[in-house]
Amino acid sequence: xxxxxxxxxxxxxxxxxxxxxxGKDFKLYPxxxxxxxxxxxxxxxxxxxxxxxxxxxxDHGCTVIVLSRGMELRLQTMPETLRxxxxxxxxxxxxxxxxAVRLYKELARSTAVGGLFHSTC
Numbered sequence: 001x002x003x004x005x006x007x008x009x010x011x012x013x014x015x016x017x018x019x020x021x022x023g024k025d026f027k028l029y030p031x032x033x034x035x036x037x038x039x040x041x042x043x044x045x046x047x048x049x050x051x052x053x054x055x056x057x058x059d060h061g062c063t064v065i066v067l068s069r070g071m072e073l074r075l076q077t078m079p080e081t082l083r084x085x086x087x088x089x090x091x092x093x094x095x096x097x098x099x100a101v102r103l104y105k106e107l108a109r110s111t112a113v114g115g116l117f118h119s120t121c
Contacts, residue, residue: 029060048076062114068100
């Protein structure tokens with residue numbers, strides 16, 4: 001099984017992930033990850049994480065996906081996004097960022113987990 005990269009640090013506005021340059025927001029999946037650039041899909045705190053944001057995680061074979069809501073829970077998730085993941089048979093967890101990181105790190109040891117992480121509000 002291809003493992004998902006470990007998150008080694010998270011604080012306001014900064015995350016460190018093994019094998020990647022430090023950054024603010026990340027898309028992580030089995031075998032790798034990259035910076036999560038909201039402007040690619042026009043994502044904002046409202047209406048939040050869009051189906052296009054998670055499609056890349058599905059394409060990388062994630063069976064479990066962790067979505068972070070930000071440190072202050074300002075990032076929403078569109079109902080259409082949750083519906084897409086449900087229809088794909090993917091287990092989804094939506095958590096505050098530090099809780100999302102803890103859960104992701106635990107799951108990454110044994111599961112094809114992916115995640116979207118937002119390290120500010």
